[in-house]
Amino acid sequence: MSEDLSLDDELVIHRPEDQLNAMYPLQHYGLNCIDCGAALVLKRGRFGIFYGCTQFRETGCEVTQNCHQNDAKPYGRPASAKTKAARKEVREWVERLLTEKHYPTLPSVYSWLREELGTQDKEFRLSYFDEATCKRVTAAVKHKLGELTRFDREVL
Numbered sequence: 044m045s046e047d048l049s050l051d052d053e054l055v056i057h058r059p060e061d062q063l064n065a066m067y068p069l070q071h072y073g074l075n076c077i078d079c080g081a082a083l084v085l086k087r088g089r090f091g092i093f094y095g096c097t098q099f100r101e102t103g104c105e106v107t108q109n110c111h112q113n114d115a116k117p118y119g120r121p122a123s124a125k126t127k128a129a130r131k132e133v134r135e136w137v138e139r140l141l142t143e144k145h146y147p148t149l150p151s152v153y154s155w156l157r158e159e160l161g162t163q164d165k166e167f168r169l170s171y172f173d174e175a176t177c178k179r180v181t182a183a184v185k186h187k188l189g190e191l192t193r194f195d196r197e198v199l
């Protein structure tokens with residue numbers, strides 16, 4: 044889910060990573076790797092800046108944490124490689140719901156999902172989903188798409 048980059052974002056993104064880490068010390072946010080406990084540092088990827096485990100090169104630990112592009116403030120919950128794969132699957136299924144026009148907007152999808160999963164979680168968004176939530180969401184969407192297919196057959 045990419046967002047348009049503002050000029051402020053560009054300024055942040057184009058700074059060297061070591062400068063960014065000096066500007067935005069992660070200790071400020073109190074975040075450590077959820078898998079190995081090591082520190083996370085700001086890194087730059089294809090989609091902008093994010094926090095990544097300092098053990099990535101040593102142990103291949105792939106834990107990352109999303110952050111806002113304009114001020115490097117973390118959002119969502121950190122994710123292991125497995126969680127990221129599960130979130131990617133959710134994103135693909137949700138996009139199917141949208142492109143097949145079962146729901147007009149992303150907020151309407153989330154609103155349906157909240158009801159479907161019976162959650163009151165205010166932070167019920169993809170960047171907060173753990174693996175278990177991803178599985179439940181994926182199952183709900185698959186079910187929804189299956190139901191609609193059966194319904195369509197009945198109508199025809």
Ligand SMILES: [Zn+2]
Pocket residue numbers: 076077078079080081096097098104105106
């Ligand atoms: Zn780690």
